[in-house]
Amino acid sequence: MISYLLRRLGMLLPILFVVSTIVFFLIHLIPGDPVDFILGEQALAVDREALRHELRLDLPLREQYPSFMKGLATGNWGKSLLDERPVLQHLREHYLATVELAAAALFVSLALAIPIGIFAALKKYSLYDSGAMFFSLLAISMPNFWLGPLMILLFSIQLGWLPVAGREGLMSLILPSCTLGAAMAAILSRMTRASMLEVLGKEYLLTARAKGLPERKVVWKHALKNALNPVITIVGLQLGALLAGAIVTEKIFNWPGLGSLLIDSIQRRDYPVVQGCVLVIAFGYVFINTLTDCLYRWVDPRVRLG
């Protein structure tokens, strides 16, 4: 396991190198001058040129690139072009918020999806099964930008139970995590159901029942564990996407996450912050991928890593 982890970490460096290079060149292709955003419309031409020179934006890209890569390698990720705060400070503030939201959404989705999927599989083709699948279809069909305001109207405005938006305590985490978690739960419940149905027909479960094991243990300990692999794959993909920032949900709930930071920085042509965000997102995906592989091993000891 350790050598596998070390090999995966070793892959991280070339991936980050390629991603950072692509992002560096792509972001400079976006039309629009960051100096306009920094200085506004009224600045003198001489001041614009001075700033462009100070930020090295007047150099050709092939000359800007080496100093950019050197900065990355030495931990100097630069400063925001607009407020001059270190990029790492921006990322720290926003990434923690994103991790919170992602973890909460994942918790909500698993808490809903696993029991619903198992129950639907156990009561295959019954009214419960149809009901569960109908609600999962409904949840997938509702876009975030519609569900979010609807939940705010109900739980915040009408009932007054929860705050509308912002990152102010645990209560303010509930609505955004449920909004995000609903669609994830829908997909996961269907996957759990399908996976469970496949496993429930296996002979070793028949053996387990014949040996007198209680049904609860047959389902939760034996069947579920063997049905989890496809579910873990989907969870891994969804978590990777969540850690990239759920932009729409963050905007609706005024959640100061990475997605909002990335979009705002792109709009303002804040190149260093965009580059920092993308690198963090790439790292997140690799990390989650690695974690997913390790989870396979935990769930099914027969799986050999690497």
Next chain:
Amino acid sequence: MPKFFSKFKFSLFFLLVFLPACLTSPKPDRRTSLVVAIPSAPFSLDPRVAKDAEGQKIGALLYDGLVTLDENQAVVPLLAERWESSGPWRYRFHLRSGVFFSNGAAVTSRDVACTFAAILDGKNLSPLRGDFQKMDLKVLDDAAFEIALKEPFAPFFVLLKKGIVACDGVSGSGPYTLVSHEPQRRVVLQANENYFGGAPKIKTLIFEVVKEDTTRVLKLMKHEVDLVQNAIPPLLIPKILENKKIKMAAAPGTTFAYLGMNLRDPVLQKKEVRQAIALAIDRDAVIHYLWKNFSAKADSLLSPVHWAHAPGLISYERNLDRAKKLLREAGILHARLTLKTSTVKDRVEIAKFLSHQLGEAGFRVKVQPNDWGILFRDIKRGNFQLYTSTWVGVVEPDLYYNILHSSQIPPAGDNRNFFMNAAADALTLQGRRTVDPGERKKIYHAIQKLVQEELPFIGLWYENNVALYWDDLKGVTLTPTPDYRNFVKVSR
């Protein structure tokens, strides 16, 4: 079970992830505080360098200027108690006594000099540098200083509205002082109990950044914020006011919306075509349906409350027959035009509305929304035919020089319509060099008349200033200037 997932370690992991979420900011005392939702985060509150709108508006609460504007956008004293001319283009200013910065020091001429020096320092990249370079400041004593203009430049009085910062580089003498500035989240101000104009009744002013329109509205409806000013989509206002506990204050505004035209375009070069466009637009319909009557038709850059507004200007009311006749005379039938706008939802809706109206006169208009950076680049380069935009908070009519004089074609200035007119050049230069208000008024009347005849751009409407607030607030009134100084008079 693998050790990592033992109950203790899992709980610890859970706690570490969610612990920050459990921590909350202390709730403000609602009896003495006011929470205002703002649509974008301020970057800098320093009046010497602030470029963004929210930074300038909040900064104006922290830093008083030498002068301020009255309800007719005319300059009146503030930190400077009086001034007189001491020679050609030379003015002696006398500071008000008994005014102190938040650090306890008295406001002196030296602080005014420090502010000027910081603006002129190239390292600070102040957007005011170009205009302040036209002035020389000389300190006479603690309470008096002289400004000599290097060239005739009447608008300099309005420039003196900019906040004065103490020589310590931080302290201001405004009605509020800064408590905290959490970037991208909130700004907290505290009343200056020693403010010379009387301490504000609201002791704590909290500006909370809520970028999404719908969320801002919902927070207001739930009373998580007390007030929203000039940041509510007009279409939602009637719905919000169904809650009888939410009140509205409105006032005519100075934000001028216009349709810009590229006069280098072979079609738009012809005045008849521009007039036809103006006659095809039904501003009443846009104001009624999209603005819910929270704006007023504009025939001039200067709003009717402005001291230099010209009455009796040509007003282009919708007349499709006349529009089509003008196009026939110009020999233009079914002209294809592109209308560029920003990606802001409301602006796109307005552009589509205008496009439809122009279509009824025979134009074929394609709406092209662009991200602001791309839109601004295209406008500066002349890579457009039509575009919609606004001039926010127009107070100094010298803006006409920037937008009409032939020397101000981008990147030199803001003559984005590429308007080349000798009369406009002469008049705008004269307006800049004339100090006497009566004479300036006549000059700017002539300019406004010229603009309505030549139509380098078409005035659409003035956006009203609108504030929605909960009924436990008193004294919420608005001025034509879209800033936050009106909060000084608010109480509970």
